[in-house]
Every structure is written in C-alpha cells, then in structure tokens.
Amino acid sequence: MRKSLTITAATAALFVLPVAAFADSHTQEFRANITQANETGASATADLSLDGNNLTVSISGDGFFDGFPHAMHFHGEPGGDNVCGPLNPGEAGFDEADVDGDGFLSVVEGVPAYGPVTVSLTTEGDTSPDSALAVDRFPTSSTLDYERTFEVSDEVAENLSTLHIVIHGADLDGTGEIGTLENEDGTMKESSLDPDLPFEATAVAACGQITAVAAGGIDTGAGGTATSSSNTGLLAAGVLGLGALGTATALRRRGNQVA
Numbered sequence: 705m706r707k708s709l710t711i712t713a714a715t716a717a718l719f720v721l722p723v724a725a726f727a728d729s730h731t732q733e734f735r736a737n738i739t740q741a742n743e744t745g746a747s748a749t750a751d752l753s754l755d756g757n758n759l760t761v762s763i764s765g766d767g768f769f770d771g772f773p774h775a776m777h778f779h780g781e782p783g784g785d786n787v788c789g790p791l792n793p794g795e796a797g798f799d800e801a802d803v804d805g806d807g808f809l810s811v812v813e814g815v816p817a818y819g820p821v822t823v824s825l826t827t828e829g830d831t832s833p834d835s836a837l838a839v840d841r842f843p844t845s846s847t848l849d850y851e852r853t854f855e856v857s858d859e860v861a862e863n864l865s866t867l868h869i870v871i872h873g874a875d876l877d878g879t880g881e882i883g884t885l886e887n888e889d890g891t892m893k894e895s896s897l898d899p900d901l902p903f904e905a906t907a908v909a910a911c912g913q914i915t916a917v918a919a920g921g922i923d924t925g926a927g928g929t930a931t932s933s934s935n936t937g938l939l940a941a942g943v944l945g946l947g948a949l950g951t952a953t954a955l956r957r958r959g960n961q962v963a
C-alpha cells in the first residue's frame with residue numbers, strides 16, 4: 705500500500721512538473737542592473753517580462769534628479785555588439801569616448817558604445833525612436849517608478865539581451881537645477897542632440913545591459929497572461945513585491961497601462 709502510494713505520487717509529479725514548466729515557458733524574464741554615468745550617483749533596477757511581443761518593463765531607481773523628465777531608452781543594434789561603454793571619468797576608455805574633452809559623456813559621445821535608440825520608454829503613447837526626446841512623456845521622479853506594458857517588434861523581442869537601458873538627465877554641476885551648466889564663454893551648454901535643450905537634460909545619467917534571467921531564477925508564477933484572473937493577481941503581486949513602486953502616480957499609471 706505504501707509503495708503504491710509513493711509510486712502514485714511520483715507519477716503524478718512527472719505529469720505535473722512538465723505541465724507547469726510548459727505553462728510558464730512563453731514568458732521570458734530579463735533584468736538590467738543600471739549603474740551611474742557621469743558620476744551622477746544614480747542607479748536603477750529594471751525587470752522585463754516578455755510574452756510574445758508584449759513587453760512589461762518595470763524600473764525602480766534611486767538618486768535621479770527629482771522633478772525633471774528622464775528620457776529612458778533601449779539603445780543598441782538588435783543582435784549587435786553594443787555595450788554601455790566607459791561611463792565615468794577615470795574608467796578605461798573614457799577619455800577616448802569623451803571626444804570634446806569636457807569631462808562629460810554626452811548622448812552622442814556614448815553612441816559608439818551603446819548604439820542608437822531602439823525603443824523609447826515613454827509613459828504613454830508612441831515608444832519608437834521618434835519619441836526619444838518626448839520630454840512630456842518620461843518619468844520625472846528621483847526613483848523613476850516606471851511600469852508599462854507595450855508591444856515590441858520581432859527584432860527587439862528576439863534580441864532583448866543585446867540591448868541596453870540608458871537613462872538621461874542629470875544635474876552635472878550640482879546647482880540643484882537642470883540647464884545651469886555653461887560653456888567657457890558663459891553660454892548655456894547645449895544638448896548634443898538638440899540645441900534647444902540643455903546639455904544636462906539629455907546627458908547620460910545611468911546605463912545597464914539587459915540580460916536574460918535563467919529559468920527558475922525568479923518566481924515564474926508571475927508568468928501568466930492577463931487573461932486569467934488568477935495569473936493577473938500573481939502578476940500584480942510580483943510587481944508590487946519589487947518595491948519602490950508605491951506612489952499613487954505609479955499605481956495610476958499601472959492601472960492605465962497594464963491590461
């Protein structure tokens with residue numbers, strides 16, 4: 705009797721485990737540990753969940769300039785060899801990357817390493833490179849508190865782990881304001897992308913490589929689609945469990961944008 709019960713339990717496990725694995729296999733998890741550039745002291749963690757072409761991106765940051773739009777992008781040629789590159793003075797290769805020798809890494813100076821904008825992590829609307837400077841649609845808090853689900857191209861979906869998250873906007877001269885950094889002649893130092901924007905508005909604040917999370921490395925219970933009420937609950941629990949997403953703004957945003 706005891707033996708048959710054991711066999712039954714083991715047999716049941718053989719059936720249950722593959723089913724559970726299959727149920728989660730369509731969702732892939734990624735993460736990016738985003739570290740400071742230009743010695744901003746800012747950092748962030750991004751968690752990404754890919755279900756087909758639907759990508760959910762959650763970013764919790766710390767130390768970003770509070771009260772100014774932080775343009776955030778995926779950078780890189782999908783499938784290419786991009787890297788965040790030297791981001792801070794003193795790092796190997798920084799002096800070569802800092803072409804104008806001003807001691808700061810501008811957006812354009814970072815492009816040879818991290819590549820072009822592939823996706824714009826806007827809070828609403830278009831997410832293409834066309835929205836790279838949509839300053840009214842990016843997070844503005846020091847913790848970013850970003851959460852959005854949107855559709856990505858096959859090319860991006862298949863090559864996520866070759867891309868990088870770059871976060872822009874930094875108070876480089878420590879005045880407590882964006883736009884006070886000046887050229888030697890006293891004029892406003894301009895963005896390398898748009899002369900109407902201050903250099904500090906688009907300067908690189910932080911960068912992190914997107915990497916795949918090994919299956920089973922995190923709770924795959926959150927891997928369901930939003931069509932199942934039980935999986936939706938688990939997804940919400942998983943997102944909330946990441947912490948630092950507790951502001952009313954973030955909750956409203958999530959309510960609007962996560963189906």
Ligand SMILES: [Cu+2]
Pocket residue numbers: 775776777779821870871872
């Ligand atoms: Cu960017």
